[in-house]
Amino acid sequence: MRTLTDHEMSSQWTHRPTQTHHRIHIGRFKRPVLLVFGIEGLFLALSIALNELTYFIVGAAGVLGGYFLWARTRRAKDARTNLEAVRLLGAGEFDRAIRLFDELCQSPANGSTLAVFLMNRGTASLCKGEFEVALSIYHEVLRAERGIARGVFKLHGDIFRARCAEGLAVYGELDAAEAMLAVHKTHDAQARAGMQLLARSVIALRRGERQAAWTHLTTHWASAESIQTATELKALLILRAFAADHADPICSSITTHDLTRNRWLGTHWVEMADFLSNFDSHQTAKD
DSSP: OOOOOOHHHHHHHTTTOOOOGGGGGGGGGHHHHHHHHHHHHHHHHHHHHHOOOHHHHHHHHHHHHHHHHHHHHHHHHHHHHHHHHHHHHTTOOOHHHHHHHHHHHHHHHHHHHHHHHHHHHHHHHHTTTTTHHHHHHHHHHHHHHGGTTHHHHHHHHHHHHHHHHHHHHTOOHHHHHHHHHHOOOOOHHHHHHHEEEEEEHHHHTTOOOHHHHHEEEEEEHHHHHHHSSSSHHHHHHHEEEEEEEEOGGOOOOOOOOHHTGGGGGTTTTTTHHHHHHHHHHHHHHHH
């Protein structure tokens, strides 16, 4: 397999996605808005023609009520689909999760929900080892921070940047990952330490700073446990086992499935790929 040059690695992740449904812009949401305004316009024209304002008032109330009811139902349905896709992602069913995330991204309710669905879609590609796809999607989401997705960034901006930094760090873009982590706006220091733990540990390990990585992992482990999901903690457990220079009891819960689910850690990291292979062989022999 051809090795990427430094220039290629530093430029590829900034490319915008080619898939139309992975684009975040105001035009994505104009269809329902135009439909509502179009129907309102018909009622207004009817009211003018009949010289009766009541038609417009009743029609406007009915259309707006129907639209908000539809939007509420749609958000609930999308939330259930997203939860199912996240469950599949945690189970290692990456292709099925991607199909669901793509469905969600094709007709989102607004920019904030699209940003969340896209981040999950990018993570699914990351777990498959498709870093070029994942990082380009992450970048597209981050570009929308000052646009139509700014609402969700006020709550989850640091989480989005930490997720992107994880992909960059494992991909080998250590400086870009550090620059991403340096931007923080939405969480306090303790929470950021937990959500950035994987990225910062990978950066230290890839630079040969094993002791610094071990310090990160042990010092901020409690913070990570309070903010990361059980699936995300499995990746941290693997990093902790890799960083340890002795048997670490906390890593004894790592299973063969956990190793398979987190093969992406070694996709562009030779030492980690060897470690995962050896660990897997050891786990298989033990079972």
